[in-house]
Amino acid sequence: MDWDNIAPFEAASFDDYTAPDKTGLRILVTIKHAAQLGDEYEFTADGLDIAGEYLEHDLNEWDDAALEQALLLVEALGGGEVVAVSVGPEEADKSLRKALAKGADRAIRIWDERLRLADPVTIARAVAGVAAKEQPDLVLTGTQSSDHAHGSTGTALARILGLPHGAVIAAVEWDGKAAMKITRELEGGTRHVFEMPAPAVLAIQTGTNVPRYATMRMIKQAKKKPLEVLDGAVLIDGGAGYKVRRMYTPVQEKAEMLEGSADEVAARIADLIRDRKGN
Amino acid sequence: MAGILVVAEQVDGVLRDISAELIGAANTIKQDIGGPLEVVVVGSSPQDLAGSLNLEGVDRIYCVSAAGDHFDPLAYEQVVFEIGTRAKPSLILVGHTSSGMAYGAAVAARLGSGFASDVFKLSMDGEEFVATRSAYGNKVEMELGFSGKGVVVLTLRGATFVPPENPGNAEIETVEVDLSALEGMSTHVEYQEAPPSDIDITKADFILSVGRGIQDKDNLPRFSDLADRLGATFGCSRPIVDAGWLPKPHQVGQSGKVASNCNLYLALGISGAVQHLFGMKHVDTIIAVNTDPDAPIFNVATYGTTVDLFELTDALERHFN
């Protein structure tokens, strides 16, 4: 690829997948089963990632906010369908089931073992393949994934789909028609309000809403909701933004650790404060 | 492969610090890549901003006129695409900011170029670019390569690269980019600032900040009392504001306030996400309390402890009775 050979990234084609007919408004929400690193960890043998047994996963915080926004919109607009989409292994069903319990209507998961190190462009191509079939009226992603914090998937997805888009979105006003009033959050907390057309891709920021909890009854009901799995093999070799060369623990200067009981440590901290502030 | 294109960032006609930082970043790698370092600036009167962008190392500044100074992701994508087609840079640098996040990846998707975000280090391995970024909650790092890509788009972390000190000798060129096809895609309404408050993180010299580690809203008064007793301004991380436990002016970080005049920062139960560090990593003395010995806050702190923050608070209360 170079300036004389521009080769835009394209949506994956899931030829065997047919989306159900639309009966009203349809909002697509992307859901990442995001990883958290524990106290101890080791790298995989190839040195490109953390070994799976040291990771714990849960529904990405930003996607919880995006899902809530989608549910609030369909509730306010008197109906519609929320479809949750994730790229991840079977364990990711846990986060999709959580989304279904909270109120999503259907879920779709895309996977192939070779997608373990997938970059945001690859994830975007996968979701774009589903969006091309579902033809949603709105797509909501999270602003970032809590583990890798690329802050990029929604923007790549929008470009692949050719849709207008916004990032770090703190408020969405929409009557379900062609125009939306959107608020994005800038550095320093300034909010920028603007209008844009729908359909669009919006990357939602935390704090936009307070995500609901699923009750036991909702969790039980969610077990009956459809969760379809698509083969991610079509994504392999179809273009990505980067390749991981290595992952490592940086060697860096760290804080001087204060050891001892809570009392002893507090005494040291009290001295430090008095020394610097004279109180 | 040759040439670097930096995309300047402005909000409502005012250039942001990230613009000069991007130029500083480009300078760290300019010799190795070869070719010119060019900057593009978009706005209602871009020529007015060009002077501040004429920094050491910059060879050319492209001024592109737009109807207004209000950010529109599609317009920025179009401008970068058109200037790129002329200048044919092998590296395009964008800030990893609210605005940069809204178009950097779109430029890459349109070109099919290499792409990585929130990059804090640039280097070369022979002919190939190497970008370094964090992973897994800022605890480890990953090095990324872009083989087969003649163009790479990177969004770079703020408050990380050092802006050039000296003025440059750039050629300033006005370029027309036709943005009429994008009319109606983004219509500016207004900017809203947080309502004024009696607390000012930017002025405080001593801040006690709490994060999600405090677990419950009911615990909040203890910590605000402790801050009072210590004579500290009460700050917090973003989730505390998101949950509605404290108003926005208390928030330290990228989307909150930067502790610009602080020389002592006590962080209780804050992990050290990039966006929080943005607001406080420069502080002279940082004391971090976090039960996770690998918490990234310890990478910027002067002193640290893994003692439970509630036990520590009990003990501190006794010391400042």
Ligand SMILES: Cc1cc2nc3c(=O)[nH]c(=O)nc-3n(C[C@H](O)[C@H](O)[C@H](O)COP(=O)(O)OP(=O)(O)OC[C@H]3O[C@@H](n4cnc5c(N)ncnc54)[C@H](O)[C@@H]3O)c2cc1C
């Ligand atoms: C565009 C954008 C802008 C953002 N802007 C900001 C910003 O301005 N400011 C900001 O703060 N964040 C910001 N964020 C959010 C940021 O990414 C993190 O989500 C956030 O900083 C995490 O807050 P935290 O450290 O309090 O929570 P967590 O990351 O959940 O950390 C809680 C910590 O508490 C520790 N802990 C738990 N219990 C105890 C105990 N008993 N004793 C001691 N330690 C304990 C844990 O080990 C953990 O490290 C932004 C994100 C985005 C995408």
Ligand SMILES: Nc1ncnc2c1ncn2[C@@H]1O[C@H](COP(=O)(O)O)[C@@H](O)[C@H]1O
């Ligand atoms: N594997 C994935 N599956 C589904 N959605 C994802 C995945 N990775 C990222 N996303 C979406 O993209 C958003 C931004 O993620 P990122 O670009 O990785 O920071 C997340 O909040 C998700 O909504």
